[in-house]
Amino acid sequence: MAIKEILVPDIGDFNDVAIIDILVAEGDQVEVEQPLITLESDKASMDIPCSDAGVVKSLKVALGDKLSEGSLVLLLETTGEASAEEAPAAPATEAVARPDHTPMPSDSTAVAPSEVNAPPPPKPAKVDESGFKRAHASPSVRRFARELGVDLTKIAGSGRKARIVKQDVQSFVKQVLTEGNVPVTGAAPAANTGAGIPEIPAIDFSKFGEIETVPLGRIKKISGTSLHRSWLNVPHVTQFDEADITDLEAFRKSLKAQAEQRGVKLTFLAFLLKACAAVLREYPNFNASLDPSKENLILKKYVNIGVAVDTPNGLVVPVVRDVDKKGLFDIAADLGELSKKARDGKLGPKEMQGACFTISSLGGIGGTAFTPIVNAPEVAILGVSRSKMQPVYQDNGEFAARMMLPLSLSYDHRVIDGAAAARFTSYLGFILADVRCLLL
Numbered sequence: 163m164a165i166k167e168i169l170v171p172d173i174g175d176f177n178d179v180a181i182i183d184i185l186v187a188e189g190d191q192v193e194v195e196q197p198l199i200t201l202e203s204d205k206a207s208m209d210i211p212c213s214d215a216g217v218v219k220s221l222k223v224a225l226g227d228k229l230s231e232g233s234l235v236l237l238l239e240t241t242g243e244a245s246a247e248e249a250p251a252a253p254a255t256e257a258v259a260r261p262d263h264t265p266m267p268s269d270s271t272a273v274a275p276s277e278v279n280a281p282p283p284p285k286p287a288k289v290d291e292s293g294f295k296r297a298h299a300s301p302s303v304r305r306f307a308r309e310l311g312v313d314l315t316k317i318a319g320s321g322r323k324a325r326i327v328k329q330d331v332q333s334f335v336k337q338v339l340t341e342g343n344v345p346v347t348g349a350a351p352a353a354n355t356g357a358g359i360p361e362i363p364a365i366d367f368s369k370f371g372e373i374e375t376v377p378l379g380r381i382k383k384i385s386g387t388s389l390h391r392s393w394l395n396v397p398h399v400t401q402f403d404e405a406d407i408t409d410l411e412a413f414r415k416s417l418k419a420q421a422e423q424r425g426v427k428l429t430f431l432a433f434l435l436k437a438c439a440a441v442l443r444e445y446p447n448f449n450a451s452l453d454p455s456k457e458n459l460i461l462k463k464y465v466n467i468g469v470a471v472d473t474p475n476g477l478v479v480p481v482v483r484d485v486d487k488k489g490l491f492d493i494a495a496d497l498g499e500l501s502k503k504a505r506d507g508k509l510g511p512k513e514m515q516g517a518c519f520t521i522s523s524l525g526g527i528g529g530t531a532f533t534p535i536v537n538a539p540e541v542a543i544l545g546v547s548r549s550k551m552q553p554v555y556q557d558n559g560e561f562a563a564r565m566m567l568p569l570s571l572s573y574d575h576r577v578i579d580g581a582a583a584a585r586f587t588s589y590l591g592f593i594l595a596d597v598r599c600l601l602l
Contacts, residue, residue: 166214166240168198170233173208176201178228185209186236190218195300195325198235199223209304216240299326307331359394381476392538397575400533403587405594407549408565413597417490424491431469431523432494437593438544439465439486440600442519445586447577449518451539459577468517468537469497471504478504479537481517525549525567534572541577542586545570567594 173179183200186192197209219237223229299307299314303326307314310331317334319326367373378386410433421428442449442465450461465486468479480500485493503509520543522534527548534545547568553561569587593599 163216164240165219166216166238168212168214168235168238170201170210170229170231170235171213172231173201173210177230179230181223181225181227181229184221184223184225186218186221188218188221192216192218192238193298195298197304201229210235211300212238214238214240298324303328303331310335379475381473381478385477388537389535392535396536396538398533398536398572399575399578399580399583401569401571401573401580401583401587402531403569403571403584403591405567405569405587405591406554406564407567407594410594410597411549411565421491421494424495426491426494427498428490428494429497430525431521432490432497433594433597434521434523434546435467435469435482435485435493435497436488436490436600437590437597438467438519438521440593441586441590443486444589445582447582448542448573448586450541450577452541452574452577456576462518464518466516466518468514468520468540469500470520470522471501473505473507475507478509478514479517479520480504480509480513481515483516519543521546529568531568531570533570536572536574538574541574542583543572544590545572 179201181199182202185197185199192198192212193215194213195211198212199210201208201210216238219239221236222234223236229235298319304314306328312331312334314326314331317326317330318324320330321327407430411430414428414430414433417428446461447459449465450459452458453460464484466481466483467485468481470477470479480503482493482496482500488496500509500513503513517537517540519540520534520537522543523546524532525546525548529547531547532545534543536543547570549565549567551563552566554564554566556562569590571583571587573583
């Protein structure tokens with residue numbers, strides 16, 4: 163055995179590069195090419211490998227120290243095993259940039275699209291790197307494996323002296339993706355944690371005061387899953403607008419007696435459904451869904467509109483069918499029947515299926531605007547808040563008191579662009595301002 167100085171090798175045109183991580187400690191057993199420290203410049207990060215196998219006798223650096231080529235890293239008590247000169251090793255300049263830095267050019271770290279037939283699995287929230295130090299691989303291969311979430315200790319190297327090369331990692335990933343199960347080597351595929359989204363850490367709130375745990379209702383559990391799925395998969399954008407419903411409200415009140423004779427309650431929501439049906443006919447892309455391939459748009463020739471109903475057990479969305487073919491009193495009757503069933507918990511599955519578009523009204527509660535979540539596979543949802551009287555500038559140059567209704571249209575940006583959304587709310591406002599437009 164002998165004591166050997168481990169120096170920083172040739173790292174290119176870099177000087178005074180800061181140490182951001184120390185990967186070994188005094189007394190550790192290290193192997194040839196095992197990374198010892200990580201340096202980071204303003205352009206890239208790089209691991210400095212060990213040139214010999216042995217035991218770390220004494221560390222000569224600390225976090226934050228700045229090193230250059232030839233700087234002393236540590237003293238190593240060698241064991242006489244093969245050194246880096248006896249086995250081909252990737253140079254220390256073989257670096258892979260971290261996400262917030264520009265990568266250094268290196269042929270050995272480039273991955274051609276043709277080399278991997280399928281995209282790599284999502285990067286897990288945390289990769290177990292306990293075996294990385296023991297694995298016989300170059301720094302670039304270690305970094306490549308970390309990015310893919312692959313455990314190097316489960317891969318048999320095909321390089322000289324069983325050294326793991328990049329192709330071994332790629333073959334491992336291909337096997338996991340093509341077979342869809344655990345490979346014969348016993349390695350487990352990287353865990354899918356929802357596109358790499360880390361879970362919210364568990365907290366013991368009882369440490370801070372008295373608590374009570376109340377289980378979520380069945381409806382909230384079901385709707386919560388659907389909302390979460392839609393939020394993760396649909397790129398949401400919300401268009402805000404206002405509609406002048408002064409004349410519509412006057413007309414609605416004038417029909418109160420006639421509605422009572424028919425045994426229905428004619429609410430503003432019936433007018434809103436009828437107006438939305440007309441707008442959906444004018445802009446059919448809002449009355450559509452993406453097909454499973456996400457390459458085609460399914461245009462629906464029917465107009466069924468879901469209406470979010472607040473019940474004691476949670477939010478449910480019954481569907482009013484063929485809204486475009488029904489009159490206001492028929493729509494009002496459907497709304498009354500469905501709302502009662504929703505509050506009584508008697509809605510059937512068919513009464514909550516087949517919607518093309520959804521309306522969520524908070525007008526009876528309050529608020530000025532909100533951002534409703536698209537009820538996928540629908541591509542849009544309209545939220546309405548409480549209307550209020552406010553001064554509006556008129557064409558004659560004077561202000562007048564008008565009843566204005568806030569509109570919040572959320573949409574799937576893969577299908578709907580901002581200009582189309584603005585046209586939708588503008589046309590809806592045009593119809594609501596004068597219900598005679600429904601006859602056009």
